[in-house]
Amino acid sequence: MSDARVRGIDLAVMTARSLHIQVLLTAERMQGLGFAFAILPALRRLYPPREQLAPALSRHMAYFATHPILSGFVIGATARLEERRANGEPIGDGEVDTFKRSLASPLAALGDPLFWVTLRPFAGLVGVLGIACLPVEGMVGADLRLLLCPLLTLLTYNAVALPFRLFGVARGYASADQPGGLLRSLRLVEWNQAISRAGAVGYGALIALVALSLDLGSIRWGVDGRSRVAALTPLVLGAVIGYAGLRRWPGRGVEVGLGVLAAAAVFAATV
Amino acid sequence: MGPVTLLEMVRVALLGGALTLERTAGWSFMLSQPLVGSCLAGAFLSAGPEWELWALRVPIGVGAILQLILTDASLPAAQRQHDTATAGVVGTTVAMLGMSRLHEVSTVALGGALWVVIGVTVGLIAAVGGGWTLRFHRARSRVDLARAEHLASMGFAGAFELLYWGGIFRVFIVGALWAWAASLIGLTMLLVILPRLGELLTARRIGFVFAALIGAGLAAAYHAHVAGRKQALRWVALGATVALVLVVVLRRASP
Numbered sequence: 052m053s054d055a056r057v058r059g060i061d062l063a064v065m066t067a068r069s070l071h072i073q074v075l076l077t078a079e080r081m082q083g084l085g086f087a088f089a090i091l092p093a094l095r096r097l098y099p100p101r102e103q104l105a106p107a108l109s110r111h112m113a114y115f116a117t118h119p120i121l122s123g124f125v126i127g128a129t130a131r132l133e134e135r136r137a138n139g140e141p142i143g144d145g146e147v148d149t150f151k152r153s154l155a156s157p158l159a160a161l162g163d164p165l166f167w168v169t170l171r172p173f174a175g176l177v178g179v180l181g182i183a184c185l186p187v188e189g190m191v192g193a194d195l196r197l198l199l200c201p202l203l204t205l206l207t208y209n210a211v212a213l214p215f216r217l218f219g220v221a222r223g224y225a226s227a228d229q230p231g232g233l234l235r236s237l238r239l240v241e242w243n244q245a246i247s248r249a250g251a252v253g254y255g256a257l258i259a260l261v262a263l264s265l266d267l268g269s270i271r272w273g274v275d276g277r278s279r280v281a282a283l284t285p286l287v288l289g290a291v292i293g294y295a296g297l298r299r300w301p302g303r304g305v306e307v308g309l310g311v312l313a314a315a316a317v318f319a320a321t322v
Numbered sequence: 323m324g325p326v327t328l329l330e331m332v333r334v335a336l337l338g339g340a341l342t343l344e345r346t347a348g349w350s351f352m353l354s355q356p357l358v359g360s361c362l363a364g365a366f367l368s369a370g371p372e373w374e375l376w377a378l379r380v381p382i383g384v385g386a387i388l389q390l391i392l393t394d395a396s397l398p399a400a401q402r403q404h405d406t407a408t409a410g411v412v413g414t415t416v417a418m419l420g421m422s423r424l425h426e427v428s429t430v431a432l433g434g435a436l437w438v439v440i441g442v443t444v445g446l447i448a449a450v451g452g453g454w455t456l457r458f459h460r461a462r463s464r465v466d467l468a469r470a471e472h473l474a475s476m477g478f479a480g481a482f483e484l485l486y487w488g489g490i491f492r493v494f495i496v497g498a499l500w501a502w503a504a505s506l507i508g509l510t511m512l513l514v515i516l517p518r519l520g521e522l523l524t525a526r527r528i529g530f531v532f533a534a535l536i537g538a539g540l541a542a543a544y545h546a547h548v549a550g551r552k553q554a555l556r557w558v559a560l561g562a563t564v565a566l567v568l569v570v571v572l573r574r575a576s577p
Contacts, residue, residue, distance in 0.1 A: 073348035074489045075463045075470070084463075084470050085348070088486045091479055105477030112474055119348035163397050171352065172393045172546040178357045179386045197365060197378050200385075201358040208352040250547040251554040255561025257543065261536070263569055285530040289537025293391075297545045302401040304542055305449045308391040308535075312443055315534035319527040 055097045055137045057130050064092040066220045069123045081116035093130035097137035110144055117155035118162025120212050123219020125154045131227035154230050161239040169243050173250040178204035183260040331502055333366040334415050338408045338501020339494040345407035346493045356392050359410030360385025367418045379434045381414045384441030390539030395546040405452020408501045413445025416508035427520050435532040442535055444508045455500045
């Protein structure tokens with residue numbers, strides 16, 4: 052019976068490789084090739100002879116789909132399972148594949164709403180809010196918003212996502228025997244709920260700051276109501292077309308944005 | 323009107339390649355968000371000291387509006403294949419380089435709103451075109467799949483790794499070439515079209531389109547943060563109230 056062990060350096064290399072898990076994404080295998088690429092350092096350690104490495108590498112090229120941020124947990128846990136198998140435990144090909152799927156599917160189901168639907172838009176919103184909140188040039192020296200606003204976006208997103216990426220492989224490897232406990236300990240649902248609320252609060256703040264920037268009480272809007280209505284028309288036009296367009300065609304922000312541009316250009320020509 | 327320098331375009335290409343890799347490979351550090359890409363492009367393309375103020379405003383404006391419009395809360399699988407990573411870079415590059423070469427065409431004093439509108443327009447069109455380059459990469463990946471399976475079955479792990487690194491390199495090159503080509507095409511079209519529109523570009527018209535884009539951005543943000551979420555309006559009201567109170571307090575406190 053051999054005593055092959057995955058080492059710390061292997062886990063570190065797998066963590067680095069997990070950052071590229073989607074490079075050769077295909078509809079047939081999704082992240083299958085990326086998974087094989089990421090777990091290869093562990094397979095090399097566990098199955099040094101080519102005749103053993105070949106089937107191990109081939110079976111990890113099968114269909115695999117999870118959330119890229121959380122992929123490290125599956126890679127680490129699968130490496131642990133392969134380690135036990137290499138050391139003589141009776142674990143078949145089917146069991147490894149079933150284990151991968153049983154961990155990957157819930158991580159995708161929990162990770163997609165958290166990272167794509169909630170956290171990513173929220174991080175962008177924080178950056179945009181920074182533009183409205185941070186002082187402009189002349190108030191406190193140079194205008195640093197060009198630097199600070201993207202930094203706010205990056206910090207907001209990565210404060211949540213980076214720990215999952217950096218420690219995913221190691222935690223997955225350590226918790227491979229309790230996958231249910233691993234899933235619960237990540238608290239992904241709680242994160243999603245909290246960030247979703249923060250996003251709504253941020254949107255409220257954005258609306259308030261835009262309304263304040265319009266300076267509705269200012270005399271430059273004119274004394275009569277007509278000029279105020281005329282000044283608000285383009286904002287309302289864009290908002291209505293944008294709202295209706297995205298409600299009708301969700302996921303097509305580019306097309307809706309171009310539609311608003313075209314409509315605004317036509318209206319503007321009559322101004 | 324100065325020529326487009328090689329150094330400017332090399333910077334744009336490198337940035338475009340890196341952001342495409344960030345988005346496509348799965349780094350997902352959010353460097354590829356339009357706001358970040360636009361500001362990075364603005365920082366890389368030094369327009370010179372005479373443009374200092376606008377060189378700051380235009381990338382922020384382009385990035386903020388694209389960020390709001392292109393923030394899509396639906397899952398990637400449900401989205402159309404657009405390249406939002408390089409949209410901000412291409413839009414900002416065309417706006418910045420166009421601004422320093424065509425400023426005499428439109429002397430309307432709107433704090434750079436014309437160039438923001440141009441940047442957003444180019445960015446949205448570039449997002450569509452960038453989607454085609456992503457399709458090319460996906461098609462190549464399918465070809466690589468068959469080769470990777472063959473290499474794995476033979477136990478050539480090193481060759482498989484080389485194939486994978488080649489894929490990473492291809493993503494970078496495709497993104498870099500796209501950002502470079504789209505910026506040059508966009509700038510060329512701007513140099514041809516904008517002088518012909520000189521008479522039509524009044525302050526009111528530019529302001530109208532600019533405000534409409536902000537309205538579209540707010541509507542997109544509503545879909546991303548509020549629509550379909552339980553009790554979200556309550557949190558929206560809380561956010562608005564807190565922002566208003568803070569602004570009032572800060573204004574009273576400032577001398």
